[in-house]
Amino acid sequence: MLEIKDIHKSFGKNEILKGVDLTIDKGDVVVILGPSGSGKTTLLRCINFLEKADSGKAAFGELQVDLHSASKKDIHAIRQKTAFVFQSYNLFNNKTALENVTEGLITGRKVPKTEANEIGKKALDKVGLSDKYDSYPSQLSGGQQQRVGIARAVALNPDIILFDEPTSALDPELVGEVLTVMKNIANEGTTMLVVTHEMSFAKDVAKRVIFMDGGVVVEEGTPHEIFVSPKEERTKKFLKRVLPEDYTFYI
């Protein structure tokens, strides 16, 4: 459903992405792992045109675009098919939780207000925030804010949701509630591309795991292949550092 070909991106002289290919099928949950600076986030941002890639192609079902020279219309079309969940939530501070969720529907997609409110409330119910429709972001905890962020993405009913380290800015005890919500959404068959450091999420939910380092895909496979029998030395080293000693993998 989504195919990325040979994507390159530099910031000044610093080459972040050195030719990454990526294929995601409908309903897949793909997790990208890797150390900081490996280009995971940049890859995600380039797919949604929050960052303009230096070169590369993307195929979205029928829609083919060049990631460097896409027209405004193409960018708009891609953004209609994708949704993004940010590390720092990026909720609209001047809007209530419900307005945050419906803003893209009403203003961006011209959905009638009553219908949008209906969709928005359902999305907020789904992330367990039925009692927070009218709360402003300043009144919500980090975990609640991120759940609003997820509801905002879900409400758009996109073909794919891109998650950029959705739990990295959260207190440890709030991580669980966000991961639970993400698992529920994954179980409903939503296509997801997730950059995360949560190994348990990768292990339990991912269909495929991609390990990136230094701007390239080092290794990819099922969670079992990556966590239990990684082939590349670089992957083994990374996993040894991030996984506890007595980590065992059940499937």
Place this chain on the structure above:
Amino acid sequence: MSDGLNYKFLVDTFFVALSGVPITLFVTAVALLVALPLGFLLALTRINQIPILNTFSQVYVSFVRGTPIIIQIFIVYASVPLILTAITEKYNWNIKIYDINPIWYAFIVFSFSTTAILIEVFRSALSTVSKGQLEAAQAVGLTNFQAYRRIVIPQALVVALPNICTATVNLIKATSLGYAMSLQEITLKAKVAANVGYNYVEAYLDIFLVYIILCSLVEYGFKLYEKRLRKYQYVSS
């Protein structure tokens, strides 16, 4: 000269000074109407580092901020007629340059200076709204224009409002310099009245009072508006 204050003159002149308020407010309003949108647009060129316009705004701000308003008034009041005379003579237009109402010069000077102040006000206010919110707006399918109108500007305005209030009050006070080009505003009217009987102290007191009343009212209005705009920050759950 009589001993003490001439109370009758004090009261009469208060109303003379008051009769200058409409001109003061008119000049203030026109200057704000020009400076608010222009200052905002030029602030955007600075934030987004748009070549040429960015540099232009930067130079413009230092230029206006670095010179006293009274000197700006003298320059505009002296040079614009000269330029206009040259133009009208060249094209044989029959316009009497020196009959032009000084209020036009006031519009020019105060619009210029207020724009420079507001560029900086908006620039700092816009930079307080996290870039992430703009990205989030784009990601949910809003155009840049929609994102600014619905997300960024409402938040930036709240931050900018106290400074816009200061700029407005400063502008109201600065229009008193309009007397230098015989603009019929508060200060000039009261001073002219004082000239007759040398009642300067009374006139200055009246001017003082009128400005303080005017500025307090404006400040109060801004405070009410700010409270309304800030509703998303103050509500308690």
